[in-house]
Amino acid sequence: MVKFETFYALFFDKLEKDRDFFMYNDVKPEDAEEIIRERAKSYLLSALAHLFLKCTSNINFMNYDTQNDVHNEDLTQTEIDLIVDIMFEKYLERDISMLKAQSNRFTTKDLNTFSPANERRTFMDMYKDVQADNMQRIKDYEATDRLTGKLKTTDYSLYGL
DSSP states (O other), X not given: OEXXXXXXHHHHHHTTTOHHHHOOTTOOHHHXXXXXXXXXXXXXXXXXXHHHHHOOOSSOTTOEETTXXXXXXXXXXXXXXXXXXXXXXXXXXXXXXXXXXHHTXXXXXXXXXXXXXXXXXXXXXXXXXXXXXXXXXXXXXXXXXXXXXXXXXXXGGGGTO
């Protein structure tokens, strides 16, 4: 069993430079803390659903309890890290819709001094890199034994070969 707090701590470390995620104007610190945890929980549940759909594993990634904020499986550190990396991907994914909205805010004068297209392209390149890295990590995870970390192999002697 793994407490959601374990995922949150690692996720918050990834976002430590993103002040917008942690800072809320005119909100009491305890209320801000609750907002931060609810947002992290949303990313966690989204990441678990993503793994459930994209990954073949002996682990049921959807085996969690939101009332007690725990994942009911005994996850390895590799699995926890993979989940947190996908939480980060989901975090970036939500900013994609903001890119289009921002492009409509600029005047022609703004566009001459600042190119949102470059910023958008850079962000999308970074997002695609994170997404590709996560897909590769999922494939690597599927190809190894979750407890030993050794590559899975087929014993062809069982088939008379």
